Amino acid sequence: DQQVKQNSPSLSVQEGRISILNCDYTNSMFDYFLWYKKYPAEGPTFLISISSIKDKNEDGRFTVFLNKSAKHLSLHIVPSQPGDSAVYFCAAKGGTSGGSNYKLTFGKGTLLTVNP
């Protein structure tokens, strides 16, 4: 049972345009969401996060939107740069009661390619 889904395995965008990466989740108990960027053979790098009590968080070129009713979040990158090309993972925290609600559940990732 995949609780965090990234349905697009890949996305290709032109430099300077907006990149929109989507993520859906099924567990309504998730209370914190994060986006990570990952290059091959490296660990994920934290990008931006959002609490379930908010619907938007912005940090420079990165904005995360959360739609709780739809159980959907998205990461917007604008303007996109070739250096943004990487795999982007959506992750959710919580979802269980008791002491294990700190664990992260990851999606399978979306490969973003920004073309010069």
Added chain:
Amino acid sequence: GAVVSQHPSRVICKSGTSVKIECRSLDFQATTMFWYRQFPKQSLMLMATSNEGSKATYEQGVEKDKFLINHASLTLSTLTVTSAHPEDSSFYICSATGGAGGGETQYFGPGTRLLVL
């Protein structure tokens, strides 16, 4: 952001040997560390969670005796793959929480590529 290191970055070993991977939080005290495993083109799969000074909590299907975890201090956790076999070949990544972010965010190490011949 918080920095997490892993050592070694890559290791090749013979089947039957044990391999130890270190995970260190360099600029913060990590109250909790996590160990993940990633197969090619797959997501990160949580193996176990460790808190300093206590036994690790393993995810379902992960063999405790196979993957030994020691969280000896607030800045160091180790994963030992005992009697490694070719099917243990994978990319192992650790993460840590407990920094200035108040524990909400996990910061990841660069990963360790293990190849068992």
